[in-house]
Amino acid sequence: MLRQSRWGLICCLTLEWLALGVWVGGLLVLIGAVIPAVFNTFGGQDSGGFFLTKAFEGYNRFVVGALEVLCAGTWYRWWSGHQDVAVRRGEMALLVGMTVIAGIIILWLHPMVASLQAQAFAVKEEAARKAAFEAFFRVHMPVRSLYIVNLVLGIILTGIKAKQLLQRDGVVT
Numbered sequence: 001m002l003r004q005s006r007w008g009l010i011c012c013l014t015l016e017w018l019a020l021g022v023w024v025g026g027l028l029v030l031i032g033a034v035i036p037a038v039f040n041t042f043g044g045q046d047s048g049g050f051f052l053t054k055a056f057e058g059y060n061r062f063v064v065g066a067l068e069v070l071c072a073g074t075w076y077r078w079w080s081g082h083q084d085v086a087v088r089r090g091e092m093a094l095l096v097g098m099t100v101i102a103g104i105i106i107l108w109l110h111p112m113v114a115s116l117q118a119q120a121f122a123v124k125e126e127a128a129r130k131a132a133f134e135a136f137f138r139v140h141m142p143v144r145s146l147y148i149v150n151l152v153l154g155i156i157l158t159g160i161k162a163k164q165l166l167q168r169d170g171v172v173t
Contacts, residue, residue, distance in 0.1 A: 008076065009085055016073040017161070019066035023098075024154040026059050027147060046121045053114050060106045067099055084168050091164075094157045101150045109143045116140075 034055055042048035074095060077085040116139055120132035 005080060005082070009080060009082060012073045012076045013085065015069050019069035019073070020154055020158050020161070022062050023066045023070075024151060024158060026062055027151045027154075030055060030059055031147075031151075049117055049121065053117060056110065057114075060102075060110060063102050064106065067102060070095055071099070085164075088160075088164070091157065091160050094153055094160065098150055098153045098157070101146050101153070105143060105146050105150070109139065109146070113140050113143055 035052060038048045038051055038055075042051060074087050074092065078087045113136065116132070116136040120129065120136045123129040123132045
């Protein structure tokens with residue numbers, strides 16, 4: 001029984017680290033590599049904008065999977081009762097905050113932004129196009145900010161997990 005529990009916890013922690021890697025690494029790659037590459041190589045704002053919308057939709061699907069893994073892993077560690085992998089309040093609060101922010105982005109704001117973007121790209125008359133883009137950017141800016149907040153929370157959660165690991169091993173008090 002102890003061996004199964006140990007292997008279960010090893011798998012659980014491995015999957016949680018992998019999920020955080022997807023969460024943080026995926027967004028860093030999108031921000032640091034994909035966005036600049038799109039706007040430096042695509043033939044225009046419309047095609048680049050649509051491509052990035054699709055890229056973020058794909059990232060959002062990965063975030064949903066990462067959240068499922070993180071929540072399941074957190075539950076499994078709590079259920080196991082092992083003090084070495086105990087779930088602390090700070091970790092739980094961060095995970096709840098990340099889930100709420102991701103839910104707001106994925107379920108409400110991203111679909112709204114995608115719709116406003118499509119409307120703005122469809123308008124041909126200059127004044128109407130300008131107004132449509134202003135509406136798009138009014139919603140798009142908070143979404144970008146929320147992505148950055150969630151990136152920072154993911155980094156903080158990674159740090160908390162690293163600190164717990166080091167405390168368990170007696171490296172850090």
